[in-house]
Amino acid sequence: ENVLTQSPGTLSLSTGERATLSCRASQSVSFNYLAWYQQKPGQAPRLLIYGVSSRATGVPDRFSGSGSGTDFTLTISRLEPEDFAMYYCQQYATSITFGQGTRLEIK
Amino acid sequence: EVQLVESGGGLVQPGGSLRLSCGTSGFTFRNYAMSWIRQAPGKGLERVSTISGDTTYIEYSDSVKGRFAISRDNARNTLFLDMNSLRAEDSAVYYCATHLGSGYGADAFEVWGQGTLVTISS
Numbered sequence: 001e002n003v004l005t006q007s008p009g010t011l012s013l014s015t016g017e018r019a020t021l022s023c024r025a026s027q028s029v030s031f032n033y034l035a036w037y038q039q040k041p042g043q044a045p046r047l048l049i050y051g052v053s054s055r056a057t058g059v060p061d062r063f064s065g066s067g068s069g070t071d072f073t074l075t076i077s078r079l080e081p082e083d084f085a086m087y088y089c090q091q092y093a094t095s096i097t098f099g100q101g102t103r104l105e106i107k
Numbered sequence: 108e109v110q111l112v113e114s115g116g117g118l119v120q121p122g123g124s125l126r127l128s129c130g131t132s133g134f135t136f137r138n139y140a141m142s143w144i145r146q147a148p149g150k151g152l153e154r155v156s157t158i159s160g161d162t163t164y165i166e167y168s169d170s171v172k173g174r175f176a177i178s179r180d181n182a183r184n185t186l187f188l189d190m191n192s193l194r195a196e197d198s199a200v201y202y203c204a205t206h207l208g209s210g211y212g213a214d215a216f217e218v219w220g221q222g223t224l225v226t227i228s229s
Contacts, residue, residue, distance in 0.1 A: 033213070033215075035215035035216075037152075037216075043221075044202055044219035044220065044221055044222055045152065045202075045216075045219055046219070047207070047215060047216060047217055047218075050207055050215040051215075056217065088151065088152055090152075090215065090216075092213035092214050092215055093213070094213075095154075095166070095213055096142075096154040096157070096213045097154075098151055098152040098153070098154070099151070100151045101151050
């Protein structure tokens with residue numbers, strides 16, 4: 001199983017700041033099959049990024065993904081109030097696994 | 108607009124059974140693989156099962172293999188999950204989700220339903 005470890009567990013930032021979330025895989029993720037999701041309390045997850053860096057439909061361009069191999073990053077360039085939420089990475093190269101999540105909270 | 112609506116959740120005793128349904132609209136259902144993903148209270152996401160559009164490919168997580176069965180009715184645009192021998196650790200919100208692409212197997216999940224809560228308790 002390809003275990004995904006997200007860091008930090010909690011990230012405290014202010015509106016307007018830049019957020020950098022990390023996802024590290026225990027094995028290399030082939031074909032860039034790495035996605036990111038946002039989840040707000042009481043809601044289903046929402047696909048943000050797939051294929052490491054492709055934004056899903058309707059996702060603002062302040063969200064960007066990067067990385068390769070075992071190290072991946074989700075960057076939010078300037079935080080808006082609605083961006084404070086849980087974020088999960090997922091790999092779909094070797095079966096499907098999710099990271100444990102990063103909570104992005106208001107400082 | 109793509110819509111997914113889960114139903115069938117509820118309170119069940121350990122060892123019991125439950126059938127979840129996911130009604131869909133707004134896309135050509137038979138062309139897409141679908142998955143069930145669950146989230147225990149306050150926990151992360153776990154993919155439970157996946158089925159291809161033509162039902163020839165099915166995959167289960169080790170935690171439910173032999174107890175759960177995924178199926179679909181392409182004429183009714185509906186996805187199912189039959190859950191047997193339920194355990195306390197199966198308690199979770201169960202989401203159905205569409206795959207991003209039209210291929211087989213693993214993929215990112217493009218559209219999610221609102222989820223249905225399954226609680227296993229005596």
